[in-house]
Every structure is written in structure tokens, then in C-alpha cells.
Amino acid sequence: MPAPPLPSAKSIQVDTRGALILDEESPETRDSRGIYLPNYVEPVSHIAVDIGGSLAKVVFFTRSTEPPSSPSIAATRGSSQASHVSTPVSTSPPHHDFAPLSPHPSHPRVNGALTPAVLEHNGHHGPTISGLSTLDHSAFRDNLLRRVSVQHLPGGSLNFERFETEHIDECVEFLQALIERSAELNGVPIEDMRKGVKIMATGGGAHKFYEMFQSKLQVEVRREDEMECLIEGLKFITLIPHEVYYFSDELIHEVSHQTACSNRPSILSVNGTNREYERPSPNPPRYAVSFEANPTPQLPCLLVNIGSGVSIIRVDEDGSFERVSGTSLGGGTLWGLLSLLTPATTFDGELFSSFVVEKGDNASVDMLVGDIYGQDYSKLGLKSTMIASSFGKVFKKDGKKVKFSAEDISRSLLYAVSNNIGQIAYMNAEKYNLERIYFGGCFIRGHAATISTLSYAIRFWSKGTKRALFLRHEGFLGSIGAWIKNIGEEEIEEV
Numbered sequence: 115m116p117a118p119p120l121p122s123a124k125s126i127q128v129d130t131r132g133a134l135i136l137d138e139e140s141p142e143t144r145d146s147r148g149i150y151l152p153n154y155v156e157p158v159s160h161i162a163v164d165i166g167g168s169l170a171k172v173v174f175f176t177r178s179t180e181p182p183s184s185p186s187i188a189a190t191r192g193s194s195q196a197s198h199v200s201t202p203v204s205t206s207p208p209h210h211d212f213a214p215l216s217p218h219p220s221h222p223r224v225n226g227a228l229t230p231a232v233l234e235h236n237g238h239h240g241p242t243i244s245g246l247s248t249l250d251h252s253a254f255r256d257n258l259l260r261r262v263s264v265q266h267l268p269g270g271s272l273n274f275e276r277f278e279t280e281h282i283d284e285c286v287e288f289l290q291a292l293i294e295r296s297a298e299l300n301g302v303p304i305e306d307m308r309k310g311v312k313i314m315a316t317g318g319g320a321h322k323f324y325e326m327f328q329s330k331l332q333v334e335v336r337r338e339d340e341m342e343c344l345i346e347g348l349k350f351i352t353l354i355p356h357e358v359y360y361f362s363d364e365l366i367h368e369v370s371h372q373t374a375c376s377n378r379p380s381i382l383s384v385n386g387t388n389r390e391y392e393r394p395s396p397n398p399p400r401y402a403v404s405f406e407a408n409p410t411p412q413l414p415c416l417l418v419n420i421g422s423g424v425s426i427i428r429v430d431e432d433g434s435f436e437r438v439s440g441t442s443l444g445g446g447t448l449w450g451l452l453s454l455l456t457p458a459t460t461f462d463g464e465l466f467s468s469f470v471v472e473k474g475d476n477a478s479v480d481m482l483v484g485d486i487y488g489q490d491y492s493k494l495g496l497k498s499t500m501i502a503s504s505f506g507k508v509f510k511k512d513g514k515k516v517k518f519s520a521e522d523i524s525r526s527l528l529y530a531v532s533n534n535i536g537q538i539a540y541m542n543a544e545k546y547n548l549e550r551i552y553f554g555g556c557f558i559r560g561h562a563a564t565i566s567t568l569s570y571a572i573r574f575w576s577k578g579t580k581r582a583l584f585l586r587h588e589g590f591l592g593s594i595g596a597w598i599k600n601i602g603e604e605e606i607e608e609v
């Protein structure tokens with residue numbers, strides 16, 4: 115019997131020409147920077163949310179200006195959405211304001227005021243999302259003007275927010291506020307606003323919290339498949355200039371000469387020539403990455419999504435995909451064990467900050483090749499500094515308990531989980547003959563130690579033939595995918 119066809123991600127409907135990633139506000143928000151889309155002028159009346167085992171990720175679009183409406187589109191939209199919207203066309207004020215960068219008051223990363231984001235109520239198009247705040251307006255504008263010489267900003271921007279799934283109420287409150295304030299701003303009854311707004315939900319929580327979202331928000335909630343959304347999100351985000359980055363050979367080489375590190379460089383033979391590669395150093399500098407300025411063909415590829423658990427998905431050239439592997443040793447494992455073994459209570463804060471992890475020295479916890487051999491195991495290409503056994507030094511036969519520092523434990527565990535994922539990823543890439551390996555998921559969070567470990571594992575095992583690729587919006591693939599999916603649906607519905 116012939117195998118059933120693989121599911122396939124469809125073509126992207128959003129115009130990404132001229133897209134820009136806004137500057138980062140702080141290290142904590144580096145993965146949730148807005149993406150300015152100057153050529154996407156269509157109103158969007160849905161909000162996407164990916165509710166995973168650890169975090170809920172929200173994506174929504176805010177238009178910066180009233181788009182020049184094409185009569186045919188306006189006519190079609192006017193008729194198709196009239197049943198959702200009771201406000202007459204003429205009452206809808208044009209908005210020329212901009213999206214917020216950090217809108218939620220109770221969000222751990224937010225230092226600012228109440229969300230200024232609103233859903234714009236437009237008589238032609240139904241409610242869409244827009245921004246409203248003098249403060250955010252000017253910050254957003256300054257940010258863009260630093261990078262592009264335009265006075266008038268067309269299009270709009272994608273906005274990103276993260277919440278802990280454990281506190282899913284905060285996410286619901288955020289969505290509630292977004293919808294309510296939008297109704298308020300546009301002078302539209304909240305009931306009318308709710309009729310036009312849709313939540314595109316994906317991830318396990320889309321099922322677990324489905325009823326709760328529907329009853330609390332009183333809007334339509336549509337569930338989308340998690341894997342399909344991940345691939346859809348990957349296809350979209352890799353079209354954005356400067357989104358994709360990797361540790362480059364030259365820079366990694368450079369690092370070995372510039373940083374003082376406890377793990378000395380290891381020598382790896384690549385294609386018959388000896389080249390020096392840095393073992394992940396305690397302080398890999400952030401400059402040691404290269405960005406893909408111009409998006410290049412991304413498929414076929416392997417996507418390794420490191421969330422609470424790990425999903426490994428093969429994506430073929432035509433966008434069809436299959437989840438080929440996975441492991442339960444993922445972000446939840448790191449975070450869970452760190453909570454057990456160290457005083458950590460928050461992920462971003464006191465312990466798992468880049469500062470703490472990068473300060474640690476895993477050699478006090480891990481058993482290295484040198485601890486066993488007293489030297490390199492040169493015949494196998496194993497330097498004395500390589501980890502032979504993660505946490506191998508912890509157990510003491512004489513029963514004496516040694517206290518290990520939280521920093522050293524964190525670093526060792528990060529290496530153990532990342533190396534393991536890197537190796538499984540490599541084996542799958544090898545099996546399916548794929549050169550490009552994308553790593554996504556909030557586990558990464560731009561941490562240099564994680565990125566360098568994954569990069570090193572891929573490079574080491576593939577003898578330099580495969581490349582680990584990373585994404586600035588690494589944790590938002592699923593929610594971006596859910597957002598994109600409905601863009602297509604809306605167009606289909608309206609034609």
C-alpha cells in the first residue's frame with residue numbers, strides 16, 4: 115500500500131519585503147522584538163497563541179497606518195464581514211499609531227505602563243489590531259528611523275509576548291485587555307468587537323485550555339496543529355532578513371585566541387585538514403555569530419524544536435514534513451533539574467541568566483577525558499578537556515558529600531542537555547541527508563553557552579559538513595505559524 119502523503123505547509127501570504135527586526139530593549143526581550151512589515155497593509159482580526167508545557171507565546175499584528183484600500187478588496191471585505199460588525203463604516207477613525215514593544219503590566223519582563231495595544235475597529239475590514247501610545251509611538255518610530263530613512267511608515271508590525279503557562283490567567287488577562295481597550299478606543303460595543311476577533315490557538319494548551327479561553331474571552335477560538343504551525347512559522351520567519359544566525363567557523367576560531375577559558379580548544383579534523391575549533395568557552399562573546407542578511411532557500415531542512423520536550427521534524431523541499439524523532443530530555447528537564455539542584459526559582463532571573471551559567475565551570479562537576487586518561491585520547495580525537503561523563507565527578511565512593519556551586523551545576527546540566535540534543539539532531543540530519551539544521555524553542559533564549567554547545571555538537575559529529583542555524587524569534591515559531599495560517603484562511607473566506 116502506498117504511504118499516505120505527508121502534511122504540507124502552504125505558501126506564505128504575507129509580504130515580507132523590506133521587513134525589519136526592531137532593536138532589542140534588553141536581553142530578556144531579545145527574542146520578542148517586533149518585526150516591522152512595511153509592505154503588509156492588510157488588516158488582521160486575529161491573535162495567535164501557542165500554549166506549550168512551559169510558556170504561552172502570543173503574536174499579533176498592529177497596523178501603523180490606514181492602508182490605501184483597493185476598491186475591490188474593500189468591497190469584498192465589507193460584504194463578507196458586515197455580519198460581524200455593527201458599526202457603520204464612516205465612524206471608524208483612521209489610526210496612525212504604533213505597536214507597543216512591551217505591553218503587559220504584570221508580565222515579568224515589563225517595566226512600563228498598561229498595554230497600549232488595541233484592536234482597531236475598522237468598518238471596512240472588521241476589527242484589526244493597532245497600537246496606541248505616544249510613548250511607544252515615538253520609541254517605535256525612533257527605532258525605525260535609526261535604521262530606515264522614512265518619515266511616513268506604512269504597513270505594520272508583528273508583536274510578540276510570552277507568559278508562563280503555569281500562570282495562564284495572565285495570558286488570558288492580556289488578551290482580554292487587548293480586546294477591551296480596542297473596543298473602548300474605537301467606540302465600539304465590546305460585543306461587536308468580540309464577534310470579529312478570533313484566537314488562533316496551537317500547542318497542547320490549545321486543547322487543554324480551549325473551553326477556558328472561549329468562556330473567558332467570549333471570542334471564537336480555533337485550534338491548529340502544533341507541528342504544522344511550527345513549520346509554517348519556520349517558513350515565514352526565515353524570510354525575514356537578519357533573523358537566521360549561526361556560529362561561523364572564522365569567528366569560532368577567533369574566539370579561541372581571544373578568550374581565556376577553562377576548556378582549552380580542541381582540535382578537530384575537518385575534511386582531512388586540521389582546523390581548530392573552540393570547545394564552548396565559559397564566556398563565548400556575543401559577536402561570534404553571523405547573520406543571514408538576505409534570506410536564502412531554507413528547504414529542505416531539519417527543525418529541532420526545543421521546548422519543554424524536543425520535537426525533530428524533517429521538512430522536504432516542497433514544504434511537506436514529518437516528525438521523525440524527539441526526546442523528552444529538553445527544556446523542561448533542564449529547568450526542572452535546575453530547580454531541584456539549585457536555589458533557582460525563576461528561569462530568567464536569579465539563576466539561569468547568561469551571567470550565572472556562563473560564570474560556572476563544568477569541570478568541577480563533569481568527569482573529563484583528562485580525568486580518566488590523564489591526557490588526551492588522541493587516537494579517537496578526544497581532547498583531555500572533553501566531557502567524558504556529565505556529572506561524573508559528583509558521586510563519591512567514600513560517601514563524602516561535596517557541595518557544588520549552583521553556577522557549575524547549571525553549566526554542566528546545560529552542556530549535558532544541549533550536547534544530547536545536538537547529537538540526536540545530527541543523527542537525524544545524517545539519516546535524512548540534510549545540511550541545514552534549525553534550532554527553535556524557548557530553551558535557547560539566545561544563551562551563548564547553549565548556542566555554542568549545539569553548534570559545536572553539530573560541527574563535531576558532522577565533521578564540519580552540517581550547520582546549526584538559530585533564529586532570533588526562536589520560541590515563537592508555533593504562534594507565528596498559527597497567525598500565518600489564518601491569514602490564508604481569511605483570504606480564502608473572503609474571495
Ligand SMILES: Nc1ncnc2c1ncn2[C@@H]1O[C@H](COP(=O)(O)OP(=O)(O)O)[C@@H](O)[C@H]1O
Nearest residue numbers: 166167168169421422445446449461555556557
Ligand atoms: N521565563 C521562562 N520560564 C520558564 N522556562 C523558560 C523561560 N524562558 C525559557 N525557558 C525554557 O524554555 C522552555 C520552554 O520552551 P518553549 O519553546 O516555550 O516550550 P513549550 O512550548 O513546551 O512551553 C522551558 O522548559 C525552559 O527550559
Ligand SMILES: CC(C)(COP(=O)(O)O)[C@@H](O)C(=O)NCCC(=O)O
Nearest residue numbers: 166167421422423424425440441442
Ligand atoms: C509533546 C510535545 C510535542 C509538546 O511540545 P512542547 O510543549 O514541549 O513544545 C513535545 O514535548 C515532545 O515532542 N516531546 C518529546 C516526546 C518524545 O519524542 O520522547
